[in-house]
Amino acid sequence: MIVVPENDLQLRLNQFKKYMAELDENWEACFIFGKINMYYFTGTMQNGAFFIPRDASPVLYVRKSYERALIESKIGKIVKINSFRDIAEDIGNNFETVHIEKEVVPVAFIERFNKYFGIKNFKSLDMAVAKSRAVKTDFELSLMKRAGEIHRKTQDEIVPTLLKEGISEAELGSKILQASIALGSFGLTRMGSFNAELYLGNICFDDSGNYYNSFDGPAGIKGLGAAVPLFGSFEKKLKKDSVVLLDIACDFEGYHTDKTAIYAFGKIPQKAYDYHQKCVEIQNMVAERLKPGNIPEEIYFEVMNKIDKDFDVNFMGFGPNKVKFLGHGIGLVVDEYPVIAKGFKEPLVENIVMAIEPKKGIENVGMVGTENTFVVTKNGGVSLTGNYFDIIQV
DSSP states (O other), X not given: OOOOXXXXXHHHHHHHHHHHHHHOTTOXXXXXXXXXXXXXXXXXXXXXXXXXXXXXXXXXXXXXXXXXXXXXXXXXXXXXXXXXXXXXXXXXXXXXXXEEOTTTSOHXXXXXXXXXXXXXXXXXXXXXXXXXXXXXXXXXXXXXXXXXXXXXXXXXXXXXXXXXXXXXXXXXXXXXXXXXXXXXXOOOOOXXXXXXXXXXXXXXXXXXXXXXXXXXXXXXXXXSOSSOOOBOOSSOBOOSSEEEEEEEEEEETTEEEEEEEEEEESOOOHHHHHXXXXXXXXXXXXXXXXXXXXXHHHHHHHHHTTSOHHHHTTBTSSGGGOOSOSEEEOSSSSSEEEEESTXXXXXXXXXXXXXXXOEEEETTTEEEEOBEEEEXXXXXXXXXXXXXXXXXXX
């Protein structure tokens, strides 16, 4: 078991407090309840609350499992509780304003919590957490590099051996999941946005890649069915001369990479190769601009302005699937801050990690394009998921 080092937790806390001061210079205290953020700050996921006062040391209050928290977390002070009442008795109930995860925590949960505190104002800490989590420590990067290598080996080397005529999308997905877990992946796919789900990713043969998709991404998907529009279809079988799209995530120790690979199973139209190559060029244009100080919004408009109107048709999604971004942050969840899109004006910082995913749908053929996970460096984006971007011939 990998334990998050104490000094790494301190770096994360210091980073968060810096962004909190920018968000609200008069902040008093924060409570973390969500399991992803609790893991980020403490190295453990337990039923409880992580209390971060501005001018004192933080405390992890744990209802269950206190014993496991002691094994996994190096946060410092860990206190066993039976209910939120115990927290109020420990720290008092004289806070007028507290910052919480408004994007994560249900209203009913906060109402139960506040019975013991009587806090008048709840403000959001979400942007401070998002900015903190976006900038990876060296320890976090080491985990993402491991995820990226598992990802590269799975998609570039193993998947071509799994593509057989007659296999279903769902069966292929299960084999990919099994192979990646055998290499060390945790097999998990976490999303941060409300109601967003992924199950490995999009496993698509031919026009499945252009199928209607409520998920905020360019690739379509038929999925398992209406109740689970994820993963891949049991009914869709691989035929000769097909385009195969695999837009999937890989997780190691809670940290994700995101990668898309396109396979030509037999002979596919020349325009698929041409459009794919154009997507690779767009990915590389974005990647070379992933430098500290550059503005995501400006990168988006600069690159999009280089794309001609004809190519823009069905670019970043077929028909109604079209989305208005070129890439997104990634880490403990697939959809981290920031996004290469309009409205994201904060300059990039070294060691932010971004998934860049230009794709284009082709009617009656499927979707082509690429996606890889890049670290922001002073020399531009460095790929964690390999450097082979062409269509893989099978």
